[in-house]
Amino acid sequence: MSDIVITSDSTCDLSEEQLEKNGISLMRLSVILGAHTYKDGVDIMPADIFRHFDETGELPKTAAPSTEEYTEFFKQFTDAGKTVIHFNISSKASGSHGFAAAAAKQFDGKVLVVDSHALSTGQGLLVMKACDLRDEGKSAKEIYDEIMSLREKVNTSFVPDTLLYLYKGGRCSTLSYYGAKVLSIHPLIDMKDGELYPKKKYIGKMSRCIRNYINDLVAEYPSYDKRRCFVTHSNADPELVELAKSMVEELFDFEEIDETVAGSIITSHCGRNTLGVLFITK
Structure with a gap:
């Protein structure tokens, strides 16, 4: 051992x-909903976040x-x-x-x-x-x-279905939120030097956006660590998850493709139906 x-x-x-x-x-x-504090993944789950937001319009706080x-x-x-x-x-x-x-x-x-x-x-x-x-x-x-x-070689990126949670959390402007809502824009959110930033904009239904997103990953990262890849989502539609997994399996050559569901902390910031394909590049 x-x-x-x-x-x-x-x-x-x-x-x-x-x-x-x-x-x-x-x-x-910790996740704080109103006057109550919970431990991520222990006594609070993403469904609780969605329910609280739907009922109150308030995002949880995290600590x-x-x-x-x-x-x-x-x-x-x-x-x-x-x-x-x-x-x-x-x-x-x-x-x-x-x-x-x-x-x-x-x-x-x-x-x-x-x-x-x-x-x-x-x-x-x-x-x-x-x-x-x-x-x-x-x-x-x-x-x-x-x-x-x-x-700095980790591709940490995802495509949110809605900017509502990012907007409510002060992470995008009113103009960006309403513009995205009207035009059906889904930004590609990436990480650079430990900070999130909008890298690109996709337009249309989420299925189309996810197809374009994964094709862009293939083009951008021809060389990558083949050990494992994560398809991570926040309670995304099953059809969207299957689309992503099948495209990754077809277009990449990973030994292991793991589906995981984002926990309460991440869900608090990105909202339902967000999806990302994450792996280590070379």
């Missing part, structure tokens, strides 16, 4: 099977764990003689990395904290890569160094 433990914020959106199989422990971020909570989380592993490599959602999307890094300073190098510069399964891809490297017998330092070299 390895003396290296891989842990992550719950924003990595990995499945329960992947977490259990790879011994990945999660630090749960990062405190330095003290991270300290307690890491201590359970270091007390057992383990070295921890922990993955945070991008520091430009949440304060969690700062709190985790502050906690890590108390453990004399036994806790290594990675600002993933990603979110959702973009973060999850790095978590899984770290597990692969651990299982190959790499040291904690070797894993950390390789992961840091891969951060």
Whole structure:
């Protein structure tokens, strides 16, 4: 058994099977609905977010764990003689990395904290890569160094069905929201240097947009890590998910294509029917 433990914020959106199989422990971020606070993936699910928004028109708030909570989380592993490599959602999307890094300073190098510069399964891809490297017998330092070299090679992108959640959350302008609604525009949201930005605009039905999106990925990334790919969505229509999976299988050459559903934190910002195809490029 390895003396290296891989842990992550719950924003990595990995499945329960992947977490259990790879011994990945999660630090749960919080979701606040009205006067109630819940733990992501424990006592709140995306359906609860949608219901609350439909009933109240209010988006939930999200909160990062405190330095003290991270300290307690890491201590359970270091007390057992383990070295921890922990993955945070991008520091430009949440304060969690700062709190985790502050906690890590108390453990004399036994806790290594990675600002993933990603979110959702973009973060999850790095978590899984770290597990692969651990299982190959790499040291904690070797894993950390390789992961840091891969951060900017992760394609973290997605296409939202609606800009309503981004608009309500202050992440797009009134003009952009109403223009997109009238013209049926679906932006391609990408990540660069840990920050989300609109890269391109697709027009028409979501099925057409997803086809164009995946064809664009094929053209842009002819060289990529073939180990795995994630098709991640926020409770998207089954036909849309199947379309994406079949196109990825036909046009790429991944060993593993995993479908995952975005958790409550990511859903809070993107809304229902958002879909992304995420993988590591070369």
